[in-house]
Amino acid sequence: MTIDININGKALTLDADPDMPLLWAIRDLAGMTGTKFGCGKALCGACTVHVDGQPVLSCAYPVSAAAGKAVTTIEGLSADGNHPVQVAWRELNVPQCGYCQPGQIMAAVALLDKNPTPTDEDIDNAMSGNICRCGTYTRIRAAIHKAAGVKS
Amino acid sequence: MNDAIKGIRLVTRREFIRNTGLAGGGLILAAHFSGCSTDQELPGGDFAPNVYVNLLESGDVEIVCHRSEMGQGIRTSVLQVIADEMEADWDRVKLLQATGDAKYGDQNTDGSTSIRKQFDLLRNAGAVARHMLVLAAAEVWGVPASECIGQNHAVHHAASGRSLGYGELAGQAATLSLPEKVEFKSPEDYRYIGKPMDTVDGMAFTVGSAAFGIDTVLPGMLYASIERCPVVGGTLVSVDDTATRAIAGVVDVIQLGDGTSPPVFNPLGGVAVLASNTWSAQKGREALNIKWDLGANASYDSDAYREQLESSVHNEGSVVLSRGDVDAALSGAAKTLEATYYAPHLSQAPMEPPAAVARINADGTCEVWACTQDPQTAQGVVAGALGIEPAQVTINVTLLGGAFGRKSKPDFIAEAALLAKKAGKPVKVTWTREDDIRHGYFHSVSAQYLRGSIDADGKVTAWHQRTAFPSINSTFGPSDGPGGGELGLGCIDNPYAIENMKIESCKAAAHVRIGWLRSVSNVYHAFAASSFADELAHLAGRDAKDFLLELIGPDRHVNPADSGAEYDNYGHDIAEHPIDTARLKGVLAEAAKMADWGRTLPAGHGLGIAVHRSFLGYVATAAEVSVSDTGELKVEELWTAVDAGTVVNPDRVRAQMEGAGIFGMSLAMHGQITAKAGAIVQGNFNSYRVIRMSEAPKAINVHIIPSQAKPCGVGEPGVPPVAPAICNAIFAATGKRVRELPLRNVKLA
Ligand code: FES
Ligand code: FES
Numbered sequence: 001m002t003i004d005i006n007i008n009g010k011a012l013t014l015d016a017d018p019d020m021p022l023l024w025a026i027r028d029l030a031g032m033t034g035t036k037f038g039c040g041k042a043l044c045g046a047c048t049v050h051v052d053g054q055p056v057l058s059c060a061y062p063v064s065a066a067a068g069k070a071v072t073t074i075e076g077l078s079a080d081g082n083h084p085v086q087v088a089w090r091e092l093n094v095p096q097c098g099y100c101q102p103g104q105i106m107a108a109v110a111l112l113d114k115n116p117t118p119t120d121e122d123i124d125n126a127m128s129g130n131i132c133r134c135g136t137y138t139r140i141r142a143a144i145h146k147a148a149g150v151k152s
Numbered sequence: 153m154n155d156a157i158k159g160i161r162l163v164t165r166r167e168f169i170r171n172t173g174l175a176g177g178g179l180i181l182a183a184h185f186s187g188c189s190t191d192q193e194l195p196g197g198d199f200a201p202n203v204y205v206n207l208l209e210s211g212d213v214e215i216v217c218h219r220s221e222m223g224q225g226i227r228t229s230v231l232q233v234i235a236d237e238m239e240a241d242w243d244r245v246k247l248l249q250a251t252g253d254a255k256y257g258d259q260n261t262d263g264s265t266s267i268r269k270q271f272d273l274l275r276n277a278g279a280v281a282r283h284m285l286v287l288a289a290a291e292v293w294g295v296p297a298s299e300c301i302g303q304n305h306a307v308h309h310a311a312s313g314r315s316l317g318y319g320e321l322a323g324q325a326a327t328l329s330l331p332e333k334v335e336f337k338s339p340e341d342y343r344y345i346g347k348p349m350d351t352v353d354g355m356a357f358t359v360g361s362a363a364f365g366i367d368t369v370l371p372g373m374l375y376a377s378i379e380r381c382p383v384v385g386g387t388l389v390s391v392d393d394t395a396t397r398a399i400a401g402v403v404d405v406i407q408l409g410d411g412t413s414p415p416v417f418n419p420l421g422g423v424a425v426l427a428s429n430t431w432s433a434q435k436g437r438e439a440l441n442i443k444w445d446l447g448a449n450a451s452y453d454s455d456a457y458r459e460q461l462e463s464s465v466h467n468e469g470s471v472v473l474s475r476g477d478v479d480a481a482l483s484g485a486a487k488t489l490e491a492t493y494y495a496p497h498l499s500q501a502p503m504e505p506p507a508a509v510a511r512i513n514a515d516g517t518c519e520v521w522a523c524t525q526d527p528q529t530a531q532g533v534v535a536g537a538l539g540i541e542p543a544q545v546t547i548n549v550t551l552l553g554g555a556f557g558r559k560s561k562p563d564f565i566a567e568a569a570l571l572a573k574k575a576g577k578p579v580k581v582t583w584t585r586e587d588d589i590r591h592g593y594f595h596s597v598s599a600q601y602l603r604g605s606i607d608a609d610g611k612v613t614a615w616h617q618r619t620a621f622p623s624i625n626s627t628f629g630p631s632d633g634p635g636g637g638e639l640g641l642g643c644i645d646n647p648y649a650i651e652n653m654k655i656e657s658c659k660a661a662a663h664v665r666i667g668w669l670r671s672v673s674n675v676y677h678a679f680a681a682s683s684f685a686d687e688l689a690h691l692a693g694r695d696a697k698d699f700l701l702e703l704i705g706p707d708r709h710v711n712p713a714d715s716g717a718e719y720d721n722y723g724h725d726i727a728e729h730p731i732d733t734a735r736l737k738g739v740l741a742e743a744a745k746m747a748d749w750g751r752t753l754p755a756g757h758g759l760g761i762a763v764h765r766s767f768l769g770y771v772a773t774a775a776e777v778s779v780s781d782t783g784e785l786k787v788e789e790l791w792t793a794v795d796a797g798t799v800v801n802p803d804r805v806r807a808q809m810e811g812a813g814i815f816g817m818s819l820a821m822h823g824q825i826t827a828k829a830g831a832i833v834q835g836n837f838n839s840y841r842v843i844r845m846s847e848a849p850k851a852i853n854v855h856i857i858p859s860q861a862k863p864c865g866v867g868e869p870g871v872p873p874v875a876p877a878i879c880n881a882i883f884a885a886t887g888k889r890v891r892e893l894p895l896r897n898v899k900l901a
Contacts, residue, residue: 017400020431028375028429033367034360036553037430038503039585043837046503074360081359090354093803096811097223098357099364099503099553120850128846131837133503133554134223135814136807137848 008076018064045130096134195323211319225804237278252527252547264865348803365523383830401432452663469658476652481614485605504553557668593667600680610692622662642677649705682876742793758885767865783901816874
C-alpha cells in the first residue's frame with residue numbers, strides 16, 4: 001500500500017507493506033542509511049529515530065504507524081551537523097566505530113528535550129536501551145552533560 | 153655537478169608554451185641563477201612517490217589509508233604519521249581509503265598490528281615525499297639540499313630566505329628518482345604524532361553520512377537474507393519455498409549449497425531469499441520450509457563439552473614449557489594450591505552485523521563493497537568462489553561498524569558475490585543479529601588447570617599450568633588442540649620469576665567454527681593466570697599488588713625459549729621487543745597508584761588488580777566492585793595504565809582502553825555462547841548480553857606511560873586484565889573466589 005510520510009521535512013509517498021518496520025522503509029525505500037540496524041528486536045537502540053518528536057525504535061515500529069507523521073532521522077537533526085548534541089559528541093570524540101552513534105545521538109537529543117539537565121542516573125535510565133559494543137558509554141555520559149550545559 | 157650548473161635546467165616545450173603563451177620550437181635552455189628569483193617556472197603535475205601519498209599540483213595531498221577503520225581510529229592515525237613525516241599541513245591533506253591490493257603490503261587489520269608493525273612503513277611514506285621535495289627545491293635554487301628543509305607544506309632555504317610550496321614543487325619532485333634511504337624526523341619535531349588529533353570521520357559519524365558495509369546501495373540491487381544450517385557441517389536435504397515466493401517483494405530463492413570441511417573462510421551454504429528490500433527478504437526467509445541433515449556436530453553440547461575439557465586438563469598433556477622440577481617443588485612445599493578455571497565460547501557481536509554488496513560486471517569481473525578487516529583475503533576468497541582471478545575482484549573497503557575479529561573472515565562477502573552471480577544483479581547480503589550470533593567464528597571455550605606452591609616465606613616455588621581449548625587452526629584443517637601461536641598468547645609467555653615452571657597443552661576438538669576475538673587466547677589465559685596469582689597471594693597472606701610485583705620479580709627480559717618453549721612474540725624479534733618485567737611492573741604500580749590501592753573501602757566493596765602483556769603492549773587494570781547482600785555485582789570504577797611505547801594518538805589509545813574496559817566487562821559479566829544439539833542457543837542481545845550504559849562504571853580512568861620505545865599493539869591489550877581484575881576485586885569484597893566466566897552464572901551471595 002502507499003503510505004504518506006514526512007521524513008526530515010520532506011513529504012514522501014512510500015509503497016510499502018504496512019507491517020514493514022519504519023527502519024527498513026527509511027533505509028531501503030527512502031534511501032537514507034544514517035539510521036542503523038543492530039538487532040531488529042528493539043534490543044539495541046541503533047535504529048532510534050524521532051516520530052513527532054518522540055524517540056522510537058524504528059525496527060519495531062511499523063511504517064504504517066508513522067503515516068501522516070513527521071519522522072526525524074540523524075540526517076535531519078540539524079542542517080549543518082551543529083545540534084549541540086552533535087557538537088558535544090565531536091568535541092569529546094565520542095564515536096569509535098561510529099555505528100551505534102546515530103541511535104545514541106537521537107536518544108540523547110530526546111532525553112535532553114524532556115530533561116534539559118539530566119543526572120548520571122537520568123542518563124543511565126534513558127540511554128540503557130542503546131548498546132555501544134565499542135564501549136563509549138563514559139564519553140556519552142560526559143557529552144550529554146556537556147550538551148546540557150550549552151543548551152539554553 | 154657543481155652548484156652553478158645545478159641552477160641551469162631544461163624547460164620543456166609544455167612549460168615554455170604555458171609560461172610564454174608562445175609555441176616556440178623544441179627545447180630551450182634556460183638558466184636560473186640561484187638567488188635571482190623566487191618565481192621559478194616549474195614543471196607542473198602531481199607527485200606520487202609511493203602508493204600512500206599523492207601530492208597534487210594544487211598543493212592538496214591525498215593520503216591513502218590501506219588499513220580498515222573499525223573504531224580504533226586508524227584512519228586518523230595513518231594520516232597523522234604520514235602527514236607528520238611529510239611535514240604536510242593538516243588542513244591540506246585528504247584521506248582516501250585503499251581497495252584490497254597487494255601493492256599496499258599487509259592490509260590485514262588484525263592482531264593490533266597497524267602501528268606496531270607498520271609505523272616505520274608509514275613514516276617512510278611521508279619522509280620519502282618530504283625528502284624528494286627538498287631535493288627538488290634544492291635543484292631549482294641550485295643550493296645544497298642540506299641547506300633546505302621541508303616544513304609545514306613548503307621547502308625553505310634559510311640562507312636566502314626563499315621558500316617554495318609543496319604544490320609548486322610537485323612536478324619537479326616527480327622527475328627525481330626515489331632515494332635509497334631517508335631520515336625520519338626526530339620525535340621532538342613531531343607535529344601530529346603523539347597529539348590527540350580529532351577523528352577524521354567525526355563529522356560523518358555524527359550526521360549519519362558515514363558509510364558502513366551495510367549502507368552500500370547500488371542501482372537495481374537486490375537484498376538477500378540467508379537461512380543457514382543450524383549446525384556447522386550440516387547439509388541441505390530439501391527446501392519448499394512456495395510460501396516464500398508468495399510474499400510481496402520476494403524476487404528469487406537461491407540455494408547456496410553446503411559449507412566446506414574444514415570451514416576456512418567459505419560460506420556456510422544454505423538458502424537465500426532475494427527481495428526488493430531487506431524486510432521482504434527476511435520475511436520470505438522465515439516462510440521457507442527447509443529440511444537439514446544436521447551432520448556429526450549435532451551431538452555438540454557445551455555442558456558435556458565442559459566436562460570433557462576439564463577432564464582433559466586434569467590429565468597430562470604435551471609439555472610446551474618446562475624449567476626446574478615442578479613436582480619436587482610441590483611435594484616439598486609449605487603450602488600448595490590447585491584450581492581449575494573455565495571460560496565459555498564468545499561471539500564478537502560487532503554492532504554492524506556482517507554485510508556486503510557485490511556486483512558482477514559485464515566482463516565477468518566482480519566489484520565488492522564490504523566491511524572487511526582483510527580486503528586482500530576477501531579478494532582471494534571471492535575469486536575462489538567465483539572461479540576468477542583475484543585481480544578480477546575489486547574490494548572496496550567501507551567503514552566497519554565494529555569488528556573485533558569477526559570481519560577478518562570474508563565468508564559473508566563470498567555469499568554476496570555468489571548471489572550476485574546467480575541472480576545476475578547486484579546483491580546486498582545483510583546478516584541478522586541472530587545470524588551473527590549463531591553462525592559466527594567463535595572465541596574458544598577453554599579450561600585451565602593450575603597448581604602452585606609457596607615456601608615458608610610466602611615465595612612461589614612452583615607453577616604448573618595446563619591449558620585446553622579448541623584451536624583456530626581447526627577452522628583451516630585437522631586440529632585436536634591448542635596451536636603453537638595461541639599458546640604464545642598469555643600462556644608460555646608467563647613473566648613470573650618462578651624457579652620451577654611447567655606448562656602443558658591438552659587436547660580439545662572443535663565442533664563450531666573457531667575464530668579470533670579481540671585479544672584471542674589472552675582472554676582466558678590472563679583470566680586463569682592473573683586469578684591464580686591472586687589466589688597464591690591470599691595463600692601467602694600477602695597484599696595482592698605487592699605479591700604480584702614480587703612474583704614478576706627483578707627487572708629483566710624474559711625469554712620463554714630459555715625454558716624450552718617455542719614462542720613467536722607476535723611475529724617480532726624478542727631482542728627488539730622483549731618481555732620486559734620493568735615495564736610490566738611499571739604499569740602495575742601505576743594502576744595501583746591511580747586506584748589509591750590500599751585505601752579503606754565501603755562495606756561490600758573490593759579492589760582487584762591484574763597486569764598482562766599482549767601484542768607487545770603492557771596493561772594493568774584495577775577494578776573496584778561492590779557486591780550487595782543479595783549478590784548483585786556492580787563494577788564501580790576502573791583504572792588502567794598502559795605502556796604501548798610510542799603512541800600516535802593518545803586520545804584514541806585512551807578510547808581503546810575505555811572500550812576494552814567495557815568489552816572486558818561484557819565477557820566477564822555476561823558473555824557466553826552455548827550449544828545444544830550442535831546449535832547455538834543464544835540469538836540476540838537479550839540472550840547474548842553485553843554491557844549497557846546502566847552497568848558502565850562511573851569512570852574508566854586511563855594513564856598512558858610516556859615512552860619513546862617502539863610502538864606496541866593497542867586495540868587488544870586492554871582486554872585481558874579486565875576480567876581477572878574484576879574477579880580479584882570480588883574476592884576482596886566477599887571472600888568468594890570466581891573460577892568461571894561469565895559472572896552471571898556465579899552466585900555471589
Ligand atoms: S535495531 Fe532497533 S533496537 Fe536494535
Ligand atoms: S561506537 Fe562502535 S558500537 Fe558504539
